[in-house]
Amino acid sequence: MKLALIYAILALIATAANIGSQDLVVRNYSGPYSITLSIFVGTGVGLLLKYVLDKRYIFRFKARDVAHDGQTFFLYTVMGLATTVIFWGFEFAFQHIFQSDGMRYLGGVIGLAIGYVTKYHLDKRYVFRMEAA
Template sequence: MRLAALYTAFAVLAILANLAAQRLVLALLGDAGFALAVLVGTGVGLVLKYLLDKRWIFEDRETGARAHSRKFGLYTAMGLVTTAIFWGFETLAWMTWQTDFAREAGAVLGLAIGYVVKYRLDRRFTFRTAPA
């Protein structure tokens, strides 16, 4: 139960960081910056979530550039499918209703679904020695 609560809290933090980064880009570039906003937000959320998951969810104490680059590469690869889920929901909501609320609601829904899938992939492939 503790693990699920932590994972959920970290997912919420990553979502908030993602959306804050998107809002910043959109504030600077307007609607023309939508694709860049989604990309920047995704990057910010990804790095934050990796650091939190590695230490607190999967209790991975391995250090060093080699270990981090290998695991971050796997973590990112596992995130490609889940990112497609997230981007799909966010983009569909934006294209359908073209409001910030709809875009963010689509993003939150897509990220929530994506994080469930991502946990399972990371547990199996990225952090193999992780607790169940």
């Protein structure tokens, strides 16, 4: 139960970083594809932060070297592709239906929540299975 709580807190932190990054992009750039750009930037920020938090606090991962960490990050990213589709699907759908930043962000939060639950199980089984302490 403690691990689930820690994971939820870390997911909230990564979600806030993702949505906050998106909001910064939209506030500072209103040109073509601003929403798409903001979602890509938020996804990148969230991915990097979540990887650092997960490997340290959830899976207690210690890479042997930079190459090993890079390989693990690559696998972590690959496992995140399906969950990213969930996240983006909700966010773009909410944008299309409601045409508002607030509702788009709500869709993103819902998609991220569903994605993070799925991602935990994928990471536990395929990414950090040998490295878990």
